[in-house]
Amino acid sequence: MSDRDNANLESNGSHEPQLTREKTTKSYTYENLKGWRGLRILRPCRGMYHDVRRRLPYYPSDITDAFTYRTAASTIRMYFVNLLPALAYTLDMNRRTGFFYGVNESLFASALAAMVFSILGAQPLTIVGITGLISLFNYTIYDIIAIYDVSIYPRFMAWTGIWGAIFHWLMAIFNACDYMRYVTDFSSESFGMYVGIIYMIKGVEELVNEFSIEGATSGYLSCLIAILYFGSVYGLEKLGQSTVWKAWFRGILADYAYVFTTLFWVGFSHIPGQLKDAHISKVPVSDAFRPTQPRSWLLDFWNLEVKWVFVAMPFGFLVMLLFYYDHNVSSITAQARQFPLKKPGGFHWDFFLLGCTTFVSGILGLPLPNGLVPQAPVHTDSLTNYETKLKVIATAEGEGTDIRRPVVEATAVVEQRVSHFLMGLALIGTMTGPLLVVLHTMPAAVFAGVFFVVGWGSIESNGIVQKLVFLSSEERFLQRDEPLLTVRRRKIWAYIGLQALGVAATVAISQTIAAVGFPVLIILLIPLRTYLMPRWFSLHELQVVDDLTCTNKAVLASLGGAPTLPEQSREEDWGLERRRSEQRFGVRRQRAGSIKR
Amino acid sequence: MSDRDNANLESNGSHEPQLTREKTTKSYTYENLKGWRGLRILRPCRGMYHDVRRRLPYYPSDITDAFTYRTAASTIRMYFVNLLPALAYTLDMNRRTGFFYGVNESLFASALAAMVFSILGAQPLTIVGITGLISLFNYTIYDIIAIYDVSIYPRFMAWTGIWGAIFHWLMAIFNACDYMRYVTDFSSESFGMYVGIIYMIKGVEELVNEFSIEGATSGYLSCLIAILYFGSVYGLEKLGQSTVWKAWFRGILADYAYVFTTLFWVGFSHIPGQLKDAHISKVPVSDAFRPTQPRSWLLDFWNLEVKWVFVAMPFGFLVMLLFYYDHNVSSITAQARQFPLKKPGGFHWDFFLLGCTTFVSGILGLPLPNGLVPQAPVHTDSLTNYETKLKVIATAEGEGTDIRRPVVEATAVVEQRVSHFLMGLALIGTMTGPLLVVLHTMPAAVFAGVFFVVGWGSIESNGIVQKLVFLSSEERFLQRDEPLLTVRRRKIWAYIGLQALGVAATVAISQTIAAVGFPVLIILLIPLRTYLMPRWFSLHELQVVDDLTCTNKAVLASLGGAPTLPEQSREEDWGLERRRSEQRFGVRRQRAGSIKR
Secondary structure (H helix, E strand, O other): OOHHHHHHHHHHHHOOOHHHHHHHHHHOOOOOOOHHHHOHHHOOOHHHHHHHHHHHHHHHHHHHOOOOHHHHHHHHHHHHHHHHHHHHHHHHHHHHOOOOOOHHHHHHHHHHHHHHHHHOOOOOOOOEEOOHHHHHHHHHHHHHHHHHOHHHHHHHHHHHHHHHHHHHHHHHHOOHHHHHHHOEHHHHHHHHHHHHHHHHHHHHHHHHHHHHHHOHHHHHHHHHHHHHHHHHHHHHHHHHHOOEOOHHHHHHHHHHHHHHHHHHHHHHOOOOOHHHHOOOOEOOOOOOOOOOOOOOOOOOHHHOOHHHHHHHHHHHHHHHHHHHHHHHHHHHHHOOOOOOOOOOOOHHHHHHHHHHHHHHHHHHOOOOOEEOOOOHHHHHHHOEEEEEEEEEEOEOOOOOOOEEEEEEEEEEEOOOOHHHHHHHHHHHHHOOHHHHHHHHOOEHHHHHHHHHHHHHHHHHOOHHHHHHHHHHEOHHHOOOOOHHHHOOHHHHHHHHHHHHHHHHHHHHHHOOHHHHHHHHHHHHHHHHHHHHHHHHOOHHHHHHHOOEOOOOHHHHHHHOOOOOOOOOOOHHHOOHHHHHHHHHHEOOOOOOOOOOO | OOHHHHHHHHHHHHOOOHHHHHHHHHHOOOOOOOHHHHOHHHOOOHHHHHHHHHHHHHHHHHHHOOOOHHHHHHHHHHHHHHHHHHHHHHHHHHHHOOOOOOHHHHHHHHHHHHHHHHHOOOOOOOOEEOOHHHHHHHHHHHHHHHHHOHHHHHHHHHHHHHHHHHHHHHHHHOOHHHHHHHOEHHHHHHHHHHHHHHHHHHHHHHHHHHHHHHOHHHHHHHHHHHHHHHHHHHHHHHHHHOOEOOHHHHHHHHHHHHHHHHHHHHHHOOOOOHHHHOOOOEOOOOOOOOOOOOOOOOOOHHHOOHHHHHHHHHHHHHHHHHHHHHHHHHHHHHOOOOOOOOOOOOHHHHHHHHHHHHHHHHHHOOOOOEEOOOOHHHHHHHOEEEEEEEEEEOEOOOOOOOEEEEEEEEEEEOOOOHHHHHHHHHHHHHOOHHHHHHHHOOEHHHHHHHHHHHHHHHHHOOHHHHHHHHHHEOHHHOOOOOHHHHOOHHHHHHHHHHHHHHHHHHHHHHOOHHHHHHHHHHHHHHHHHHHHHHHHOOHHHHHHHOOEOOOOHHHHHHHOOOOOOOOOOOHHHOOHHHHHHHHHHEOOOOOOOOOOO
């Protein structure tokens, strides 16, 4: 009996074929390998091969495991959490790329990505779609191209996609995703903060645009709707995390906060009278299944001058760099430690697939989809069975004074690919005529609200902000076992100062025509952390303030095992802050916009 | 040496002349008195006499105690907290009384009240001014008079004031304020909830009015400003209660939340461009020191037909009934238990003074001032020295896991009459031409925001809401020593159901032309609580869910001592809920809008 058969048999039983897992976990590594065997670049496709081999045995259970309520709830929630921001970025991108990318392109790209990754992906939990960063990318290139000849923009973008795809495939083939294991919270928090700030700015821009297009009345009404939309989602999610009412009812609030809020505020904006008369702008839609511009789906990319083809190469490289970080961090956060995941990851294979979707999207003139940083962990969250348990802390004050605290425990995750697939089907459905009409009823103001929710979620839960709150708090009220207390305050200041510098630089560059260069800055934070910061911070300091972003063993297997840690340091010494918090308060539920550490 | 001299001497020393206090505490009572001596009505002016006699020895210290920073902070804070709502009600009242009552009338009335009560009042902590309820009263009477002959409205109101004054004096002379000691949280919470709801409604009406007068653009902008104003004050006050930054900085945030927010949003509404072009409506002002209508200050009340003079009598009685409850509850909450007050109260004397201001305001055509329910305790709060202390609760989990909780303690109150007096001077200053111009820059939207802050403050901290939260919470997370757990849930439901019924009835009647009758409903809650509810609830149940509103010994002295409690009940058995909360979390700081239990 071969290894594969053996694995398959086992997977039908326990869903966790221990033997195979250990084998492949061990078999994909470069530790203890001598000579050329230890060099990643000389062993092409090795990562992909092991990814597929490791993940394939779980495929049947990815379908059979799906028959639970959580899958249905997850499908609905992710449909909204994926679609709404995608449309929001599209509104912005549409205006700023001469109306080249429209709603139909974004829906097509999202649906394509959902189909590919739900059926073929090694990590079906990672939701792939349209991000604000690709929108930023697209309109910055538009601004650059417009200096020379705006008419070549579609073909130029096709070549950007083609080059991007090639670089993706090269990275996947030469096992380059392995370096993602060196990503720590230092850079991923900075990235999360950067994304959050960009989203907030986008929300404001959306509202400013309403003033310039439709005038003051609809401008102010849009501000009102955006703020109240934000307040509604935020309030519902906070209620969902509280201890009022029953656990099942709180679960519904948390699951469908977006759904309820969107339905309510879209309806609100259509109430006849003053509200309807304000004529706030709606989502612009065109004919179903047709490109927004009068063109065929396939772009005539072969008609581009050769010099432009080569100009597109560095842009393709930057796209790859962005996706290398963004997509892989999405996968890491979607499979973060707080989720009790049992099925292994597969970064190389997924990055190869991302090259394929990049290629197809490029030549069809779609915005390029990639892993959604704030939304990917929401998918895993929506599939997680949480139990709010009671933690009783006895005090020295006598009977009845026990402190009773709710501790949320993630008991299991419904790991499957059906919810992702159904969400993709729903996106395809949305591309049809009748549902496009429904989309057209949605005011742009709601999307400004979406920007605020997603952006603020990413900022509020960010480690930079949390350390700032720590530093601002009166010290006497801090619990004595708080690990940050063992680090000198000015060292914490220095650490978040470096992060803030990185964020400020990327936000600033994003406002200029050099915006396409921002992935370089983000990526540079990794070597800064790995090579320079250990000179300025002691090992203990870094262990307290920083943590490996990727800590799940099943996930690390795909990246060639845990990274080499500094001398005298065990894995248990890292993430002290997180460990303490989880022990004390349990895991936090993933809010729609927050990036989980 | 007489008692008085003796008292004066002592007061210069310790500020607390123990001897006199005990003497008068004991001397004004009807307990253990036989025959006609035990009947209040047969001993006219006895309450007032004792009030003055008890309070007068403290007069010098009321001035000498004032030289602290708290007095200055209090003056500024109270100027805003008194003026802004007064103007807000005036905007509403002005429109709905045919523009008879304007800003000048309200300022005059507020200044008059501040002068009288700061100089002559026995309880200078009780801020007296224009409330939303007198505004409701005035425009309801306007609606009634308008059915017959609108031209007699000013004179009719003058007679309402005159009759009201007479009833006030009678109540004061015959010691009727004593019955206020029977007020429990049952009625005062209902009243607080009623006031909160009315204020929220007023805020909405203010915004609706903006739509109908100035159109959609300024309407939406006004909604925006009102919501953001609310959010700003609320956020600043929450920050002030947190443990971030230093205690002194938090103190400034809490003290001046209104000031900062008002300055900011008034400035915001004047930013040139879209904002200024929206032309949102501003506070309407007229010439300084002149009535809003072309008339002399003194109304020709002697020219009213005799039949109308007598029709005014029941209205005067209702005014007195409203003030009897509203003013005295203001004084009680301004001198509530959580404030460590040392100087005694004087309800009878103050109610007599209130008759005088009612008389003068009546014949001058001013809105009648009385004690401000949500604002009076804010005054005491602004004069209180708080210390945020650290409470360490040892747990059984080992070293470093102690729970460290901030506990706010009120260490002392700067009891004086200077802040009240200076605030009055500031109000007089506001009546001058230049400052009226400043007032005219304030958008009505800011006042809608004020309504929301004051109204929501009164609702959020209300016992009805807190019991609702308790009933909604999952029981397993409640501390075991929570007194409410000893009462059956349906009994708590029944209790707040009765309160809600009272609130609903008063809110409903306030929307009709019978609105002037609402004080009757509020007052009826007292006998309902005293005579009927002990039949439906056990003594223990009432002890947990209810509490005497007036519990401060120094205050009760003026009301003839503590009320007769039911058999087998000691004072310590009451207010279990409050005692437990104070012990655990300390006193809560008085938010601008909240009514303290």
